[in-house]
Amino acid sequence: MKVTMKDIATEAKVSVATVSHVINGTKKISEEKYNSIMQIIEKYNYIPNSTAKNLRQMKTKTAGLVVSSFPDSFVTEMINGVEARARDAGYNLFLVNTNEDKKYEEETINLLYSKMVDGIILSPTSTDIGYLERFVHNGFPMVLVNRQDYNMKSIPRVTGDNYQTGYDATKHLLQHGHQKIGFIYAVRHVTTTDDRIRGYKDALKEANIPFNESYLEAGYATVNGGINAIQSLIKRESDITALFIQNDLMTIGSISMLRELNIKIPEDIAIIGFGDFASAPIIEPPVTNIVLPPETIGKTAFDVLLNKINNPNYEKNIELPPTLITRKSCGC
Amino acid sequence: MKVTMKDIATEAKVSVATVSHVINGTKKISEEKYNSIMQIIEKYNYIPNSTAKNLRQMKTKTAGLVVSSFPDSFVTEMINGVEARARDAGYNLFLVNTNEDKKYEEETINLLYSKMVDGIILSPTSTDIGYLERFVHNGFPMVLVNRQDYNMKSIPRVTGDNYQTGYDATKHLLQHGHQKIGFIYAVRHVTTTDDRIRGYKDALKEANIPFNESYLEAGYATVNGGINAIQSLIKRESDITALFIQNDLMTIGSISMLRELNIKIPEDIAIIGFGDFASAPIIEPPVTNIVLPPETIGKTAFDVLLNKINNPNYEKNIELPPTLITRKSCGC
DNA sequence: ATACATCGGTTAAACGATTAACCTAAAGGA
DNA sequence: TCCTTTAGGTTAATCGTTTAACCGATGTAT
Numbered sequence: 001m002k003v004t005m006k007d008i009a010t011e012a013k014v015s016v017a018t019v020s021h022v023i024n025g026t027k028k029i030s031e032e033k034y035n036s037i038m039q040i041i042e043k044y045n046y047i048p049n050s051t052a053k054n055l056r057q058m059k060t061k062t063a064g065l066v067v068s069s070f071p072d073s074f075v076t077e078m079i080n081g082v083e084a085r086a087r088d089a090g091y092n093l094f095l096v097n098t099n100e101d102k103k104y105e106e107e108t109i110n111l112l113y114s115k116m117v118d119g120i121i122l123s124p125t126s127t128d129i130g131y132l133e134r135f136v137h138n139g140f141p142m143v144l145v146n147r148q149d150y151n152m153k154s155i156p157r158v159t160g161d162n163y164q165t166g167y168d169a170t171k172h173l174l175q176h177g178h179q180k181i182g183f184i185y186a187v188r189h190v191t192t193t194d195d196r197i198r199g200y201k202d203a204l205k206e207a208n209i210p211f212n213e214s215y216l217e218a219g220y221a222t223v224n225g226g227i228n229a230i231q232s233l234i235k236r237e238s239d240i241t242a243l244f245i246q247n248d249l250m251t252i253g254s255i256s257m258l259r260e261l262n263i264k265i266p267e268d269i270a271i272i273g274f275g276d277f278a279s280a281p282i283i284e285p286p287v288t289n290i291v292l293p294p295e296t297i298g299k300t301a302f303d304v305l306l307n308k309i310n311n312p313n314y315e316k317n318i319e320l321p322p323t324l325i326t327r328k329s330c331g332c
Numbered sequence: 333m334k335v336t337m338k339d340i341a342t343e344a345k346v347s348v349a350t351v352s353h354v355i356n357g358t359k360k361i362s363e364e365k366y367n368s369i370m371q372i373i374e375k376y377n378y379i380p381n382s383t384a385k386n387l388r389q390m391k392t393k394t395a396g397l398v399v400s401s402f403p404d405s406f407v408t409e410m411i412n413g414v415e416a417r418a419r420d421a422g423y424n425l426f427l428v429n430t431n432e433d434k435k436y437e438e439e440t441i442n443l444l445y446s447k448m449v450d451g452i453i454l455s456p457t458s459t460d461i462g463y464l465e466r467f468v469h470n471g472f473p474m475v476l477v478n479r480q481d482y483n484m485k486s487i488p489r490v491t492g493d494n495y496q497t498g499y500d501a502t503k504h505l506l507q508h509g510h511q512k513i514g515f516i517y518a519v520r521h522v523t524t525t526d527d528r529i530r531g532y533k534d535a536l537k538e539a540n541i542p543f544n545e546s547y548l549e550a551g552y553a554t555v556n557g558g559i560n561a562i563q564s565l566i567k568r569e570s571d572i573t574a575l576f577i578q579n580d581l582m583t584i585g586s587i588s589m590l591r592e593l594n595i596k597i598p599e600d601i602a603i604i605g606f607g608d609f610a611s612a613p614i615i616e617p618p619v620t621n622i623v624l625p626p627e628t629i630g631k632t633a634f635d636v637l638l639n640k641i642n643n644p645n646y647e648k649n650i651e652l653p654p655t656l657i658t659r660k661s662c663g664c
Numbered sequence: 665a666t667a668c669a670t671c672g673g674t675t676a677a678a679c680g681a682t683t684a685a686c687c688t689a690a691a692g693g694a
Numbered sequence: 695t696c697c698t699t700t701a702g703g704t705t706a707a708t709c710g711t712t713t714a715a716c717c718g719a720t721g722t723a724t
Contacts, residue, residue, distance in 0.1 A: 048446060051392070076402075097419070115392075
């Protein structure tokens with residue numbers, strides 16, 4: 001049914017080796033045979049089977065991108081960055097969303113490995129990724145993106161500087177007189193959150209303000225997650241005067257709930273969100289965000305992976321600095 | 333270096349066939365050998381090479397998802413839907429963004445085909461996809477998603493009802509007295525746009541209002557694209573009283589530009605956008621959108637593909653109806 | 665005249681699994 | 695006792711390529 005190289009060879013009355021050489025330009029072939037083979041290839045629309053090629057050559061020009069959540073705009077743009085670079089490099093990308101499911105993440109890595117991807121870019125679900133050790137040990141190219149794990153020093157990482165992100169946002173609010181600053185996040189025990197919390201704490205400490213665990217609030221990374229987080233946080237800590245929210249959808253949900261509660265932004269509560277989502281400038285009030293460059297992170301991650309693939313000894317960690325985009329919602 | 337089935341077999345003093353049977357449960361193996369083999373597998377963290385398996389079995393449990401643009405929220409959610417179903421079915425997904433590049437689209441299809449994906453979900457860049465004929469002819473499972481091509485009857489499609497979308501949105505504006513309705517879109521000659529324009533035209537005709545080509549405006553599917561579109565449209569047709577905008581980012585850009593021009597929404601210009609993006613309810617005024625369900629479209633597309641993979645004769649086209657989510661921006 | 669490249673191919677062994685067909689020994693049935 | 699199953703494995707072909715090694719003929723330098 002499906003036409004193979006052998007079919008082409010038979011019809012052209014040459015060996016499959018010759019056909020292969022014609023296709024790959026690996027050996028000089030007489031013009032006569034070259035033309036005849038090419039013509040037959042055209043005639044049948046023959047497309048070589050890469051799986052066979054990959055098996056033989058032990059590489060696939062394929063990479064895996066494993067993210068832990070999805071319709072968050074930061075992750076989307078990051079994916080876009082990885083995809084863009086992959087395309088330029090002639091790589092195909094397996095995209096998998098683990099949905100913060102650690103077990104599924106491990107299965108996925110195994111599966112992608114078994115599919116012989118040349119490497120994997122992973123945004124891990126937890127900091128408990130010791131299971132990657134054996135892949136590292138095998139020389140399997142991986143890079144951590146966005147999130148990382150401080151124990152796995154052996155895997156290159158490309159992230160934003162989340163500590164600085166937490167520090168800068170908090171400092172900015174402190175400078176404008178806020179002392180009771182709520183912190184709304186989606187997932188704990190990932191470095192994106194934990195590092196920002198460290199930055200938050202250090203900024204507080206510098207200002208001699210005691211850290212209050214009760215000002216932290218968790219929620220799902222969705223609009224409703226933001227709504228619920230506000231409800232429970234405000235009920236518990238009604239004297240909060242500022243919020244630092246770690247995700248665009250939660251920020252949107254929070255704003256909507258604050259309005260419903262008749263709490264004015266920024267007069268009653270100032271807000272700093274995370275990530276420069278498209279609608280931020282046109283929301284009333286326009287939303288101040290601290291941002292890390294997701295597309296650059298994605299692109300860089302792929303570049304690093306490519307380097308790691310081509311040179312197993314490549315070692316480089318990249319941490320990109322945050323930028324504060326000041327608008328009205330933080331009251332300055 | 334890398335441990336293969338042969339290594340396991342050698343160490344267990346059995347044939348590779350036995351190891352394979354143990355792994356796949358394809359034959360009864362004595363408990364003694366079973367345990368010994370399993371133990372060796374564990375010891376070496378042996379992961380079977382799927383590429384070899386795929387080659388032998390001529391299937392990969394892998395599908396391609398080829399979209400034409402990206403950080404648009406509609407596409408993102410659609411991808412999410414496909415990904416979710418793929419995961420449930422134990423499939424991996426190649427994600428490729430063609431960036432509206434038709435030639436690259438064709439190359440991509442070829443490449444994915446050569447990588448032996450079991451099928452492809454495609455959101456084509458144009459309606460000129462005759463090149464797919466040979467794949468169809470080969471019995472290669474494909475489904476068109478979101479966009480389609482009326483000439484390729486042989487490929488199942490899962491889309492929104494874009495004609496109805498254009499019709500309903502226009503009708504709604506007409507019913508509220510608007511006669512000069514601008515139409516901002518990103519790409520022409522794709523059915524999403526063309527069908528909506530047909531619906532727009534038909535609604536106008538029904539109301540005995542002549543169609544004015546000059547009310548249509550193209551732009552890039554970005555915030556800036558929306559900004560530019562408004563500038564050029566308003567300069568050209570200053571008497572427009574309503575807008576129907578085909579994309580979330582362009583809607584956001586448009587709103588921002590209209591504000592800058594001091595044009596009030598909805599008093600001076602009413603707006604209906606497309607797609608229920610997260611921030612729509614909290615923008616001032618909250619944005620009325622006509623929506624098609626992107627995640628459902630994505631999920632359904634994968635379901636159809638799976639059916640097509642398992643039964644080559646499967647034929648089904650699915651068209652999902654739009655819903656109008658009325659908020660303040662259209663003035664009702 | 666001798667040795668040596670070069671040209672244009674071919675042969676056959678990989679790559680790492682799966683799986684139909686075969687084999688042997690022991691058990692079961694009549 | 696003899697024939698047939700069955701249980702538990704093995705052999706070897708196969709999937710569709712790539713590629714090192716080989717080969718014969720022709721040209722070229724010494």
